[in-house]
Amino acid sequence: MKSHKQIKDWGLGLDTPLIIAGPCSAESPEQIEQICKEMKEANVLPHLFRVGIWKPRTRPGSFEGIGEEGLKWMEIVRHQLNIPVTTEVGNAGHVEIALKNNVDVLWIGARTTVNPFAVQEIADALRGVDIPVMVKNPMNPDLDLWMGAIERMHAVGIEKLAAIHRGFSDAYDKRFRNKPNWSMPMHLKRKWEGMEVINDPSHIVGKRDGILEISQRAMNFGLDGLMIETHHDPDNAWSDAKQQVTPKALKEILSKIDFKKPLEEQQPSERLNDLRRAVDHMDDQLLDILQERFAVIDQIGEHKRVNHLTVFQSDRWKEVMESRTQKGVKKNLSEKFMKELLYCIHEESVKRQEKQLREAEPIKK
Numbered sequence: 001m002k003s004h005k006q007i008k009d010w011g012l013g014l015d016t017p018l019i020i021a022g023p024c025s026a027e028s029p030e031q032i033e034q035i036c037k038e039m040k041e042a043n044v045l046p047h048l049f050r051v052g053i054w055k056p057r058t059r060p061g062s063f064e065g066i067g068e069e070g071l072k073w074m075e076i077v078r079h080q081l082n083i084p085v086t087t088e089v090g091n092a093g094h095v096e097i098a099l100k101n102n103v104d105v106l107w108i109g110a111r112t113t114v115n116p117f118a119v120q121e122i123a124d125a126l127r128g129v130d131i132p133v134m135v136k137n138p139m140n141p142d143l144d145l146w147m148g149a150i151e152r153m154h155a156v157g158i159e160k161l162a163a164i165h166r167g168f169s170d171a172y173d174k175r176f177r178n179k180p181n182w183s184m185p186m187h188l189k190r191k192w193e194g195m196e197v198i199n200d201p202s203h204i205v206g207k208r209d210g211i212l213e214i215s216q217r218a219m220n221f222g223l224d225g226l227m228i229e230t231h232h233d234p235d236n237a238w239s240d241a242k243q244q245v246t247p248k249a250l251k252e253i254l255s256k257i258d259f260k261k262p263l264e265e266q267q268p269s270e271r272l273n274d275l276r277r278a279v280d281h282m283d284d285q286l287l288d289i290l291q292e293r294f295a296v297i298d299q300i301g302e303h304k305r306v307n308h309l310t311v312f313q314s315d316r317w318k319e320v321m322e323s324r325t326q327k328g329v330k331k332n333l334s335e336k337f338m339k340e341l342l343y344c345i346h347e348e349s350v351k352r353q354e355k356q357l358r359e360a361e362p363i364k365k
């Protein structure tokens, strides 16, 4: 297990669920001042103020960020709100400037995570520096690439680490700007014990509507915080105008979310224990049934071997797939689940039978 420091141990007085808010891009000192003022007026104080200083844009010609000057304006945030500040770094030069300007937390963006050369360059620039780093998922749903970027930070001694789920680029599904993949953060948490994952609904949804829904889903899945782009005048923002919300709207969103309780705060519940015991029992039954099914599959395999039949029987398989899927759907199981389950079972059947053939009939040389 890789040891790292969780958000509460970053020494910044932060805790989960971590709320990060602030504009997509720093535009002017007046803009930063106004956002802080409206956050105070709306009585919504994020734990961490986000700000984009260098913006990786899809096409040249869009606003590419204000640069170092914008970091000087972070004094306004410290003065007005007294909270730490985070910004995105995309190369070693950005790291140097961010550190010089006392940025408290860095994040690595999706377009950078995708490129191990860039990530390594950032890691090398951070060797020996004690600063928290949050790593956004890469553009494409590749868990190893995401983990690899976090590992590169860890390998140079960065211990204060977290991940950010901002969704994945999808050529076909245009319901989202970046489609969420809720199993990916769960796999990350399983593979890297204790890794906290913040959700970025703004980049997932790409517009104001839907931020609440996606934030709630993130909490339902047990994610550890939210990063929501916030601007005093979203429609006139220099970047991501459609997806930013006002401080007042942020307050409303946060007040509607049902933040789930951490495990340690939950009351031990007899009802939950009873239900879990029932599940344990049913899982045992499922395993017995699977064991029996594969015992029959092995007998069919032997029959196929003796009679020189192929392992894969497409007509039979089609029939099994269709009839079981229909039955499953009638029992309120989703078609997608049925297909994935049956596909998995079939794969295993075919592998077992092929292994039987391989082991029973060594090829004569």
Ligand SMILES: O=C(O)C(=O)C[C@]1(C(=O)O)C=C[C@@H](O)C=C1
Binding pocket: 297, 300, 301, 311, 312, 313, 314, 316, 317, 320, 345, 346, 349, 350, 353
């Ligand atoms: O019916 C067979 O021939 C089987 O071996 C069983 C089975 C299955 O798992 O249901 C496995 C492989 C075949 O492609 C079709 C079906």
